[in-house]
Amino acid sequence: MRSLAGIGLAALLVTTAVGCAGNPEAAGTPSSTPPQGSASSGPKSPIAAASHSPVPVGHTLSLTGINAGEKLDVTVVKVVDPAHGTDLSSPPPGKRLVAVQFRLHNTGSTTYNDSPANGAKVVDTQGQGFDSAITDTTSAGPNFPATTTISPGGKALGFIVFEVPAGSKVAMVQFALDSGFSTDVAQWKVH
Template structure:
């Protein structure tokens, strides 16, 4: 499992300024690094816990899978070609930041390794995260260009309690 341990206060130094922040379901417009790269990104749903798709996808005993579904609408003039899993992160209430996991879930169709979205077209898919069983997801972030774009969208997640 890839896990980045960063307090939320440090994220401002690691992640460029947030392009938008909002609750789950909100669409946030983002710009990529190249000319004409623009997406409207919507956090569609969060499945927590997400069932593993197969025996090889079952997480360690002290961990669980969380699947987050995004809708990517290309509102720019350039073709968007990227790996959405690389630009998505889940943050928990303690400030830990989790990158996408290669494990598959039965929550729904995941983004393929490489997504190509032509201008005005849309792609829909899940990104899976592997988190400690007791972690409380607080937010999800997404940035274009495998996470290297300056614009970062962030969605607040509701508490499970």
């Protein structure tokens, strides 16, 4: 009987641990990105401590993901601030849109299949981080699709749009694979 009770306790502990791993708040770690399909509700903390020294916009950084074989060369091509939204993408009063164009090159041995917008943030001069916003399009150019798939050796180019307070000055762009959960975090300085 003791072994059945021990197995039951072990199963309960594993279930609790798995539940906490899937829910960063339950594990005591703040969530770094909103679930896909939810709008950014305001300032957020940066993704994590960057593992790369900040580089200027236009430079490429190599990032690895959580799983074996996940590797991307990521370039912030340009920052459009302000970006003008379409009728469906206009920001609320007191906010503006900032569009960041990323180039992703899959240099790994496995297919990249993720939502780049979930792994990106902009950070203002006061250290406030802002998640991507849900927008249709902006005057800057086409956004990445909700899910982007890049085969090994393949490339993709697209914008990720952020909604920031009108008075905030964007100082940094951050990006990480695996919807922002990878600990390999890149940063680009915005002039």
